């Protein structure tokens with residue numbers, strides 16, 4: 001048992017703090033807003049992001065990064081991808097060499113097209129760079145907070161660091177696997193949000209299970225094609241952070257990406273959707289990043305291109321479905337094998 005600093009007091013940071021406290025760790029949960037930190041400490045609940053879930057007394061919330069990180073054996077970064085560089089810059093001088101560095105966010109940075117561990121490694125410097133661990137998989141905060149059975153994967157270029165993270169989080173409700181394929185784990189976790197936006201749009205347009213099954217299957221094929229180009233292990237996409245997270249995010253109403261897509265499919269405009277969500281919808285920025293990567297690396301990603309047309313070019317979703325359905329003929333095995 002030790003101390004873990006959790007940076008980011010949204011739904012996922014709060015749910016993972018609950019897992020860590022269940023394992024007997026002292027948790028310093030950091031919110032960048034003082035009033036939010038005080039509110040959670042007082043209510044013993046994160047009413048804004050994870051309501052109706054009581055927080056153990058082992059979880060103490062602070063708006064001071066120094067207090068959160070001092071004496072921590074591990075530091076978990078779980079802010080939206082957009083905030084990751086800034087938070088890394090804020091903490092980089094506070095970290096010590098012994099601390100295990102983990103992130104549990106899901107995204108790709110537009111323009112640089114960097115994965116989260118790559119961005120972190122640039123900001124945190126050589127020592128922590130190679131040992132950064134990612135935790136990913138099919139895991140909605142709402143269910144983890146209720147201690148419902150959940151499985152995730154941890155990965156790192158230094159597998160001993162991933163094993164340390166596995167030991168920190170693993171318990172009878174929260175099963176943690178290791179996987180050496182850092183690229184595949186991060187790419188699967190980030191890109192499934194694009195397909196979940198598409199699944200929500202499909203439901204919002206009134207389409208049925210056939211359309212959703214097609215999106216999940218063909219979405220997996222194009223994620224694997226990009227992954228292969230980036231030298232991921234294709235088998236990772238058959239795992240929890242690939243097909244597992246695609247299934248949960250495309251089919252669960254807990255998913256913010258699915259919910260945002262659902263509203264887009266019903267005709268709401270993106271700015272209104274994002275305002276109403278009040279939580280991060282990573283798929284929007286990841287769509288931009290993945291589209292840029294598919295163009296640069298010449299990887300065929302028709303669903304991503306369609307979603308890019310919706311979120312960037314404001315094309316009506318129905319037109320995008322027609323565009324996808326009326327492409328030229330292709331062979332299924334030929335397409336799938338490009339991701340193997």
Ligand SMILES: NC(=O)C1=CN([C@@H]2O[C@H](COP(=O)(O)OP(=O)(O)OC[C@H]3O[C@@H](n4cnc5c(N)ncnc54)[C@H](OP(=O)(O)O)[C@@H]3O)[C@@H](O)[C@H]2O)C=CC1
Pocket residue numbers: 008009010011012013031032033049078079080081083086087104105106107139140141142278279280282
């Ligand atoms: N929720 C889930 O079930 C899961 C989420 N994830 C991933 O975890 C990451 C975080 O998501 P989640 O917790 O759900 O997001 P939420 O929208 O629930 O919360 C985001 C939190 O980050 C804070 N934040 C925003 N900007 C900054 C900043 N610049 N510095 C510090 N804190 C900031 C927000 O504060 P404020 O209130 O001030 O905006 C808020 O506390 C995402 O990448 C997501 O994809 C992964 C698996 C499951």
Ligand SMILES: O=C(CO)COP(=O)(O)O
Pocket residue numbers: 106137138139140141193196245248249254255256257258280281282
């Ligand atoms: O990553 C998640 C589940 O594994 C959460 O997905 P959303 O961000 O769409 O809610």
